Amino acid sequence: MSEEVKLHSIWESPFGFRVQIALSFKGIEYEYIEEDLKDKSELLLRYNPVHKKVPVLVHRGKPIPESMVIIEYVEETWPEKPILSEDLHERAMARFWAKFSDDKCSPAIFKYFSTQGEEHDKAKAELVENLKTLEGALKGNKFFGGETIGLVDIAAGWMPMWIQRIEEVLGNKVVEENSFPHLQGWFHDLLNLPFVNQNLPPPEKLREHLKNFRNSLLARST
Amino acid sequence: MEKQGEVKLIGMWSSPFVLRVKVALNIKGVPYESLEEQLPFSKSQLLLDSNPVHKKVPVLLHDGKPVCESLIIVEYIDEVWASAGLPAILPRDPYERAVARFWASYIDEKLFPAMRGTMAAEDEQRKALLEQVMSGLGLLEDAFGKCWKGGKFFGGETIGFLDIALGSILALMKVFDGAMGVKLLDETKFPKLAAWSEAFCEAEPVKEVMPEHERLAEFAMVIRERMRAAKAAAPPPS
Numbered sequence: 297m298s299e300e301v302k303l304h305s306i307w308e309s310p311f312g313f314r315v316q317i318a319l320s321f322k323g324i325e326y327e328y329i330e331e332d333l334k335d336k337s338e339l340l341l342r343y344n345p346v347h348k349k350v351p352v353l354v355h356r357g358k359p360i361p362e363s364m365v366i367i368e369y370v371e372e373t374w375p376e377k378p379i380l381s382e383d384l385h386e387r388a389m390a391r392f393w394a395k396f397s398d399d400k401c402s403p404a405i406f407k408y409f410s411t412q413g414e415e416h417d418k419a420k421a422e423l424v425e426n427l428k429t430l431e432g433a434l435k436g437n438k439f440f441g442g443e444t445i446g447l448v449d450i451a452a453g454w455m456p457m458w459i460q461r462i463e464e465v466l467g468n469k470v471v472e473e474n475s476f477p478h479l480q481g482w483f484h485d486l487l488n489l490p491f492v493n494q495n496l497p498p499p500e501k502l503r504e505h506l507k508n509f510r511n512s513l514l515a516r517s518t
Numbered sequence: 519m520e521k522q523g524e525v526k527l528i529g530m531w532s533s534p535f536v537l538r539v540k541v542a543l544n545i546k547g548v549p550y551e552s553l554e555e556q557l558p559f560s561k562s563q564l565l566l567d568s569n570p571v572h573k574k575v576p577v578l579l580h581d582g583k584p585v586c587e588s589l590i591i592v593e594y595i596d597e598v599w600a601s602a603g604l605p606a607i608l609p610r611d612p613y614e615r616a617v618a619r620f621w622a623s624y625i626d627e628k629l630f631p632a633m634r635g636t637m638a639a640e641d642e643q644r645k646a647l648l649e650q651v652m653s654g655l656g657l658l659e660d661a662f663g664k665c666w667k668g669g670k671f672f673g674g675e676t677i678g679f680l681d682i683a684l685g686s687i688l689a690l691m692k693v694f695d696g697a698m699g700v701k702l703l704d705e706t707k708f709p710k711l712a713a714w715s716e717a718f719c720e721a722e723p724v725k726e727v728m729p730e731h732e733r734l735a736e737f738a739m740v741i742r743e744r745m746r747a748a749k750a751a752a753p754p755p756s
Contacts, residue, residue, distance in 0.1 A: 346624065346657060358613055365619045372612040388585045388594040395587055396571065429571060 301326035304340055305351040306333060307497050308505050310454030311363040312351035317453045318367045320491035321445065322374045364394060367450060379447050393433045393440065394451035400426045401452070408470070409462050409506075410513040423470060431479040438485055449486060456483035457496050461503045465510055522599070525550040526579040528565050530557045532729050532737050534630075534686040535588035536576040541682050542592045542607060544723035546599040558744065589622055592682055605676045614665075615679075618672070621661055622683035629654040630687055633694060637738070638745035651702065658684065659708040666710075670717035677721055685718040689728055693735045697742075 303319070303326050305312030319326055331340050331350050343352045343359035352359050353366045355373070360366050371379050380387050404426045407419040433448065434440060440448035460483070463469050473480050486492055525543070527550050529536035543550050555565055555575055568577045568584040578585040578594065585591050596607040608615050632650040639647055662672060669675035677685070691702050705712035718724060 355613075360613070360616045360620070362620055362623060365616050365623065368619065369612050369616040372615065384594060384597050385580070385583050385585065387597065388590050391590045391593070392585075392587055395590065 302354040304329045316495040390447040393448045397452040523581040528553045528577040530555045537686045538588045539576045540727040542595045608679045618679040662710045693738045
């Protein structure tokens with residue numbers, strides 16, 4: 297059967313983006329298919345009937361939804377250039393921090409992004425606290441994976457581009473040199489990696505999209 | 519036998535997440551020391567030191583090194599105690615592993631929160647959440663049929679990752695049935711899940727560690743009251 301790898305996603309999805317980082321890091325060739333979530337394709341609905349979301353990876357005709365599930369699948373199917381350590385405790389720690397990033401940091405970022413006034417200020421405080429905790433996991437290393445990227449770098453790999461655009465939309469910085477010296481450094485180093493860089497959405501387009509998205513969220517909640 | 523290292527489990531008798539770890543250790547035949555927390559009333563210094571980020575159970579201490587988050591611990595156990603003679607918890611095939619992880623994630627992110635939410639919710643909201651739970655069980659009934667490779671479990675002849683993820687909430691489901699006057703795993707609606715749940719509860723690695731129904735039902739009422747009180751005391755959303 298063919299090694300055919302396809303990725304169904306949308307250009308503005310941070311979850312699709314992080315799957316792309318993993319595929320590019322490992323040098324896996326794939327076909328990218330842009331979906332329209334306002335008019336979901338039959339294929340997408342068939343591939344992800346439970347959540348009807350992107351990204352979905354299709355390998356040898358078999359669909360896999362949920363970006364972190366996809367990334368672990370990619371790691372196991374193409375084990376060259378591993379993103380998980382051979383040390384079993386370190387693997388568990390990497391999975392822990394990837395989960396922390398998704399369970400705590402992502403919702404905090406979304407809350408910060410989609411609110412205003414008192415709720416927004418509260419959200420910012422919560423976000424700062426969670427990012428501080430995540431920064432601690434770097435332990436002074438260049439990447440969460442040490443000298444090279446690992447699972448956590450990929451799981452949180454969407455943050456530099458998306459957080460910086462959100463900061464621009466809001467006119468307010470969260471991750472600054474003074475308060476987050478290590479995380480700021482990681483943002484910079486990650487964005488400069490070729491296999492990350494080549495997959496980034498255009499910043500102006502993303503900023504515009506996020507600006508409109510925030511406005512629609514605020515309008516909905518009033 | 520190879521040196522396994524010292525294994526301790528910081529847990530609590532009623533927690534479905536702790537149960538997951540106990541079942542995994544039992545599957546692998548790993549002896550461990552069980553350290554019982556007095557949740558929700560207090561947290562030991564050991565727990566606070568071992569899981570400073572979340573301060574929650576379960577925490578596995580393997581030669582003193584902590585591993586947190588129930589499903590991450592289960593994967594860790596599967597990887598550490600992986601020799602030929604021992605049953606595997608996750609399937610070997612990467613695609614099957616992805617399917618198991620997908621459903622486990624669904625249980626933790628959608629099914630279980632909906633179930634837990636019905637405990638503190640009233641009327642309309644509770645009805646909506648209950649519908650979500652039923653719909654979720656329908657998906658899992660369907661998934662069981664699709665994944666089935668023979669045997670009584672999602673994992674086949676022996677208990678696997680998805681069995682552990684879902685089976686750990688069975689005791690709470692029975693308490694829920696009693697409190698709501700329903701039968702979630704109704705054999706006419708979900709015949710495969712109903713049969714599976716009996717097999718799971720009777721399995722060797724599970725039998726001795728499944729919380730006792732009466733005790734859990736009583737405890738659930740305590741938790742429910744606390745959830746309701748917290749909700750009443752919380753400021754209204756702005």
